[in-house]
Amino acid sequence: MKKRYIFLTVLIVVIFVGGFITGALLTNHNQTDQDIKIAKKSPPSSKGLEQKEMPKLSDDQSKALIGYVQDFRDPNQIDYSNLTHIIFSFVHPTKDGQVLFTGEHATQNLKKMVAKAHEQNTKVMLAVGGWFHLNGGETYDYFSAALSNQASQERLVKELVAIVERENVDGIDIDFEHPRTDDDARNLHVFIEKLSEELHSRNKEVSIAVHSKIHGQTLTELAYVKYETAMFHNVDYVNIMAYDGQWDGGYQAKNLSPYPFTESIVRYWANLFDSHKLPKEKLVLGVPFYAQPEDPNSKQLSYQTIINNNEQNAGKDVVTINGMTYHYNGQMTMLRKTELALQHGFGGMMVWELGHDATGAHSLTHTLSETISATTIKNYYTLKK
Template sequence: MTKRNLLLSLVLVLTFIGGFFTGEWYSTNNKPQELTEEVEQIEKKQASKSTKDQSEKEKKQTIEDTEPLTEEADDNKVLMGYVQDFRDPQTIDYSELTHIIFSFAHPTKDGQLLLNGETALNNLRTTVSNAHKQDTKVMLAIGGWFHINSGESYDYFKVAISDPTARTQLVQELVSIADRENLDGIDIDFEHPRSNQDAQNLTSFTKELSNILHQKEKELSIAVNAKVHSVVGTEINNVVYEPSMFQYVDHVNIMAYDGHWDDGYNASNLSPYPYTENIVNYWTNLFDTHQISREKLVLGVPFYAQPEDPNSKQISYATIINNSSDHAESDTVSINGTTYHYNGEATIIKKTNLALDHGFGGMMMWEIGHDAEGSHSLTLAISEVLESANQYAFEQNQ
């Protein structure tokens, strides 16, 4: 090709390329007005959608970050054991328990708090240390039947929660010891409110204590009378609760025992299975009526035996098993000429299943120091039933 032809070809190529780019620039920047507005509207919608999608994504992420997570532990049933303040903490097996309830702190009429000396305080501290190593929570119970200064605890507790100043003082004392001793919560054991005014004062006390403890992510439980007569099966009306109170607590520990006092003295009415059935039905209906979760309900069982001879003392389940392990299969035993009534393994397992069948949140025992060691431990028997229920619930949620 000659130079002249080569130059001509280059001119033609450059002219074509220039026209192409010029046309493209013109078509992009000189659209009709209607088309330009339509494109802008589309672009705005796309930008708006993008912003909305991002906003929804961020909102969803925020909700996921702030909502309580449903963990396996949240579905687990509790196993709560009371332990008296004189028990050697080194003798307690914490491994099967979700909660230890250390008993008792004693209220004064002006809202102060008493423990049974340095021994009780040291035992509390050792219990907390040992329990936390096993991931077991420790709560401090206030009240009980007897007061450290003699007489019924009711006489002191009633006065303390009747006066607003003393009531607030008692709340502050309980919160203070919970913080100071690294407790996981407080258990209220007011035995028992005997009038509507008592019930209202107890509700006010419970609400005030609940508000502060829950802000600190600590738990609140309350021990309640069985509220059912062990012989005739009707409601006991000389113990009064305000049902709205139960919304403020995490656990309601039903003392489904001591029925032997309901009709004169009859040791066989300590805590037989039919009596417990009536109790479970009563509390189930009460909570359903007031639309309160049954998961708050915790069924209590006795780890002690009641003698037919009222002049004899109670004995522990451990004493019964130490006499003969065969007694684990029974609910009555005769030792040294005295007949005792108690709950053996079969009855305890049956009661645990009864509680689970009614949607209860777990089981409670009075008290851990009375249990037998080894394979006939009632704590172990309950724990195995609860563990099976927990495993089943976990599998259903997968």
């Protein structure tokens, strides 16, 4: 019994010591495996490379995201966080060079919008013109007359500068739709020179909304809209209205703003600016936030309405609602257009009109902003190689 006890005691000690040694060996082995795995992921460098931070893009590399807002919109309902500029639309020129607001509600909304936008470091521009005039008919007749002589031109410049200073806006956007004669083009050029001289001396900006200059069906240059190219030296942004192609050559809603139409527009303006040695960073590609019905007698729908009907419509460009087919730009098309513009050296994107956007995950403004950020960083690294 005693011998058996001694034997059992020795056996227990051997097992304990053996287990301890085995555990130590396994621990070292596992540690070695872990070291090997880490080494495979992060091999030591003979150059002693350091972890680099994400690039801090300079102001020169920043891109604009510009949104037009109609003057009746509630300033409290606008998300300013993704925007570099808001363009408050519209004030109306008279033939003798005065400026008309649509009413007291418009001036109050402008004041509120300036205050809220500036809280988000978003600039506010005031748009002059548009398609329809407050006093009836197209704005063209009023704008053309106002620019046709020196006295009315200078009065218009003076009134706009006064509004800029009084309302603390950051600049003026000229939306003359559209200069149709050589005189129109020349007068617009002279006017822009005068306006930019006054505003730039006050550290304010000048932008101009321009026709796409491309036919929605044939994808060829339209000659009836005229601009003097030298005029673009005097503006900060050229907002290209790359939509409403449905009216070209007979109404076809599908030509509102399809991707091939936009490709032709981007090539045209990029080549124009290259050939005249103008900085393409001034070019801003416009996109629509509304849907065009195939029946011209029906009303347009907002993108918000399209999404309210079915969230899956965010991934489409065509939808049928209540028996009517509508054409628009969904999120993927917006992404592709943004990449297209920035890859051609454009300075950003423009929206008509912010009040039509959806909220939340399907917001087109958010899609544009995210794509601008991603493409800008991608281009940064590409240029650094």
